[in-house]
Amino acid sequence: AATPSDGPTVFDKIINKEIPSTVVYEDDKVLAFRDIDPQAPTHILIIPKVRDGLTGLSKAEERHCEILGRLLCTAKLVAKQEGLDDGFRIVINDGRDGGQSVYHIHAHLIGGRQMGWPPF
Numbered sequence: 574a575a576t577p578s579d580g581p582t583v584f585d586k587i588i589n590k591e592i593p594s595t596v597v598y599e600d601d602k603v604l605a606f607r608d609i610d611p612q613a614p615t616h617i618l619i620i621p622k623v624r625d626g627l628t629g630l631s632k633a634e635e636r637h638c639e640i641l642g643r644l645l646c647t648a649k650l651v652a653k654q655e656g657l658d659d660g661f662r663i664v665i666n667d668g669r670d671g672g673q674s675v676y677h678i679h680a681h682l683i684g685g686r687q688m689g690w691p692p693f
């Protein structure tokens with residue numbers, strides 16, 4: 574059954590360029606753009622252009638393994654492009670407890686300052 578988290582998200586509009594975003598990397602499969610509410614000097618979201626049911630990591634199936642790898646490889650590429658030579662963090666929030674707010678899977682690439690741990 575469809576749930577609200579299966580519906581269209583703001584990322585569809587970003588992919589379709591219906592709302593503006595600052596794109597830092599794009600290819601046939603993935604899009605990377607700056608987060609509208611950055612939590613660090615560099616804060617970029619990396620998303621698949623086609624959601625294909627992948628509302629969040631907890632919904633991943635075997636067919637999603639390739640695109641999940643692409644998200645991470647793109648994060649590495651963009652980190653280099655952004656000059657994050659001293660390190661960075663990748664975050665994927667999932668579901669309510671994970672603090673997920675947009676139900677189209679995305680990796681956060683965060684850097685440009687010292688991160689803390691634990692992350693709450």
Ligand code: 5GP
Binds near residue numbers: 583594610618666672
């Ligand atoms: P989540 O909380 O689901 O892990 O991350 C969603 C992220 O999307 C948040 O960091 C939020 O700031 C970002 N975001 C939400 N709406 C927009 C938007 O319209 N444009 C951009 N660039 N980022 C957005």
